Amino acid sequence: MGVVLSLDEKKKHEGSIQPLIDLTKADMGRVNELILSKAGSDVEMIPEVANHLISSGGKRLRPMLTLASARMCGYEGDGHVKLATSVEFMHTATLLHDDVVDESDLRRGKSTARMIWGNQASVLVGDFLLGQAFKMMVDVGSLDALDVLATSASIIAEGEVMQLAAAKNMETTEDEYLAVIKAKTAALFSAAAEVGPIIAAAPRADRVALRSYGLNLGLAFQLVDDALDYGGSAQNLGKNVGDDFREGKITMPLLLSYRRGTAQERAFWKKAIEDGANDDASLEKAIGLMTRYGSIADTIQRARHFGEIARDALAPLAATPEKDALVDVIDFCISRVN
Amino acid sequence: MGVVLSLDEKKKHEGSIQPLIDLTKADMGRVNELILSKAGSDVEMIPEVANHLISSGGKRLRPMLTLASARMCGYEGDGHVKLATSVEFMHTATLLHDDVVDESDLRRGKSTARMIWGNQASVLVGDFLLGQAFKMMVDVGSLDALDVLATSASIIAEGEVMQLAAAKNMETTEDEYLAVIKAKTAALFSAAAEVGPIIAAAPRADRVALRSYGLNLGLAFQLVDDALDYGGSAQNLGKNVGDDFREGKITMPLLLSYRRGTAQERAFWKKAIEDGANDDASLEKAIGLMTRYGSIADTIQRARHFGEIARDALAPLAATPEKDALVDVIDFCISRVN
Numbered sequence: 001m002g003v004v005l006s007l008d009e010k011k012k013h014e015g016s017i018q019p020l021i022d023l024t025k026a027d028m029g030r031v032n033e034l035i036l037s038k039a040g041s042d043v044e045m046i047p048e049v050a051n052h053l054i055s056s057g058g059k060r061l062r063p064m065l066t067l068a069s070a071r072m073c074g075y076e077g078d079g080h081v082k083l084a085t086s087v088e089f090m091h092t093a094t095l096l097h098d099d100v101v102d103e104s105d106l107r108r109g110k111s112t113a114r115m116i117w118g119n120q121a122s123v124l125v126g127d128f129l130l131g132q133a134f135k136m137m138v139d140v141g142s143l144d145a146l147d148v149l150a151t152s153a154s155i156i157a158e159g160e161v162m163q164l165a166a167a168k169n170m171e172t173t174e175d176e177y178l179a180v181i182k183a184k185t186a187a188l189f190s191a192a193a194e195v196g197p198i199i200a201a202a203p204r205a206d207r208v209a210l211r212s213y214g215l216n217l218g219l220a221f222q223l224v225d226d227a228l229d230y231g232g233s234a235q236n237l238g239k240n241v242g243d244d245f246r247e248g249k250i251t252m253p254l255l256l257s258y259r260r261g262t263a264q265e266r267a268f269w270k271k272a273i274e275d276g277a278n279d280d281a282s283l284e285k286a287i288g289l290m291t292r293y294g295s296i297a298d299t300i301q302r303a304r305h306f307g308e309i310a311r312d313a314l315a316p317l318a319a320t321p322e323k324d325a326l327v328d329v330i331d332f333c334i335s336r337v338n
Numbered sequence: 339m340g341v342v343l344s345l346d347e348k349k350k351h352e353g354s355i356q357p358l359i360d361l362t363k364a365d366m367g368r369v370n371e372l373i374l375s376k377a378g379s380d381v382e383m384i385p386e387v388a389n390h391l392i393s394s395g396g397k398r399l400r401p402m403l404t405l406a407s408a409r410m411c412g413y414e415g416d417g418h419v420k421l422a423t424s425v426e427f428m429h430t431a432t433l434l435h436d437d438v439v440d441e442s443d444l445r446r447g448k449s450t451a452r453m454i455w456g457n458q459a460s461v462l463v464g465d466f467l468l469g470q471a472f473k474m475m476v477d478v479g480s481l482d483a484l485d486v487l488a489t490s491a492s493i494i495a496e497g498e499v500m501q502l503a504a505a506k507n508m509e510t511t512e513d514e515y516l517a518v519i520k521a522k523t524a525a526l527f528s529a530a531a532e533v534g535p536i537i538a539a540a541p542r543a544d545r546v547a548l549r550s551y552g553l554n555l556g557l558a559f560q561l562v563d564d565a566l567d568y569g570g571s572a573q574n575l576g577k578n579v580g581d582d583f584r585e586g587k588i589t590m591p592l593l594l595s596y597r598r599g600t601a602q603e604r605a606f607w608k609k610a611i612e613d614g615a616n617d618d619a620s621l622e623k624a625i626g627l628m629t630r631y632g633s634i635a636d637t638i639q640r641a642r643h644f645g646e647i648a649r650d651a652l653a654p655l656a657a658t659p660e661k662d663a664l665v666d667v668i669d670f671c672i673s674r675v676n
Contacts, residue, residue: 044503
């Protein structure tokens with residue numbers, strides 16, 4: 001018993017996704033069924049491509065946010081299951097298109113769909129899943145929820161284009177970078193958390209609180225992801241260490257290191273990112289510089305900052321098990337990095 | 339005056355899009371303004387890419403169908419302008435993604451967006467326009483119209499995947515091919531025509547009639563497009579003659595020629611399409627075989643068949659100038675080929 005207790009203590013300290021998983025377990029069972037059924041099509045290639053990614057073991061954090069936020073606002077219908085599935089489909093569609101845009105080979109430790117079925121199938125199956133997502137939202141019949149999710153779809157694409165336009169530009173400022181991740185990652189977290197109170201017809205204050213929670217959790221989540229890319233192992237991460245570096249992606253640790261470096265170091269970063277001098281020796285040097293300037297640690301510090309905002313956003317809401325679980329997820333997202 | 343009259347006579351006989359253009363002129367002015375404003379973004383690359391395609395002079399037939407079908411059912415609000423713009427954005431998004439999937443260099447006589455800004459921008463700006471389309475539909479607030487358009491988005495993507503899966507497969511049957519073009523082209527024509535009566539709260543019979551009109555017009559339109567690819571000039575067509583052939587696309591004229599050919603000719607088709615032996619000499623031989631077997635003429639005959647169904651679908655509707663204009667468009671679509 002002593003051991004079990006100490007493990008529990010550790011989890012408590014580091015935050016945990018387990019309470020959220022436990023609370024949404026029954027509903028997530030229905031989401032997972034709906035995912036399989038709505039990714040189905042007589043056109044065989046569609047479920048093949050879709051299920052390759054769907055079955056690759058993402059945490060499904062976003063649909064859990066929708067389920068928990070609806071329940072904590074007293075929702076008793078079943079529209080939240082469809083909206084949660086829509087949110088996951090929007091995410092899956094984004095991943096399929098992202099892999100094409102980034103020319104990625106590996107996602108969650110598996111070959112990307114585009115490596116197996118080609119870019120074409122990835123683009124088109126992404127479009128199909130987006131269409132299915134909108135159909136499910138329409139089924140639920142809440143124009144407010146539709147508005148929030150359709151708006152987030154535009155914002156996500158806008159963020160991706162912003163990132164593409166800023167690609168390999170080492171002069172990107174921290175503010176510009178935050179605008180990118182707010183759009184490409186945080187907007188969907190925010191929408192996922194906001195549609196819960198919407199279909200529950202909760203007071204406006206709850207809606208605003210959960211929207212802010214989602215947005216700031218999303219920012220923290222993405223920043224930790226950025227840090228992990230330089231500090232995790234392929235196993236934990238499901239992608240290779242240094243993928244962002246090799247793709248010439250500007251992320252927070254890189255941006256901080258560049259700004260804090262000497263003129264000589266800045267020349268190194270430019271050569272690595274803008275001219276593609278990004279072999280293993282360069283990656284090792286990059287991680288060395290990041291360590292010297294504390295860029296990875298400070299990226300996590302930035303994540304903590306947004307995590308605190310997410311926590312305070314939830315504070316005014318009535319105490320519920322769901323609220324506790326959502327708070328716990330903040331620490332979980334941040335402590336992934338350790 | 340005599341000359342003018344004889345031109346009018348000729349137009350009448352061949353069908354004309356002019357009455358539809360005249361009837362929807364004021365509303366199309368508002369659609370064109372909305373297109374420009376909703377393709378706008380602080381992210382400069384978005385309007386650049388979007389306007390490149392938007393300004394390349396498509397006929398905007400689909401949004402005109404929405405405007406005319408709403409007006410002929412007595413609609414007096416302004417939601418039809420937003421829905422028409424949504425329809426055009428869905429079409430534009432599809433074209434952006436199609437050019438990536440087909441690796442096309444030329445569209446409507448101009449370089450494709452992917453040739454100028456890359457595949458990545460084309461995928462992402464397509465996603466952005468799709469998001470904007472859904473936002474406008476949500477603004478209109480008709481769940482029925484949303485359902486029809488969201489469903490068509492899924493079906494279009496499904497049709498594209500179907501085409502991809504059947505790519506370069508010379509054994510594709512005519513039925514299979516019709517299923518592809520019904521999904522990838524006719525579904526949006528059908529949805530464009532159906533949302534008019536929906537927002538006009540017209541009787542179900544009108545809705546069914548206009549849906550069927552749109553579907554069959556779309557089939558005719560695509561078949562004529564297939565024929566034009568082997569019979570038009572790059573100027574009329576805005577693409578190169580034989581593009582479908584060089585891309586190894588199975589279309590109606592090719593499918594008919596293959597089925598009607600000798601064993602030796604079938605070997606030629608397989609080599610051309612499946613193995614990519616599609617140089618200019620092969621294209622010339624292909625067009626020769628199509629002429630011998632009447633495959634282009636019979637493709638147009640098939641188009642006429644669906645045109646007749648479209649005409650009869652409209653028959654029960656009350657006589658209005660819009661109805662006459664929609665009938666005239668059928669002949670216009672088919673006579674493009676002459």
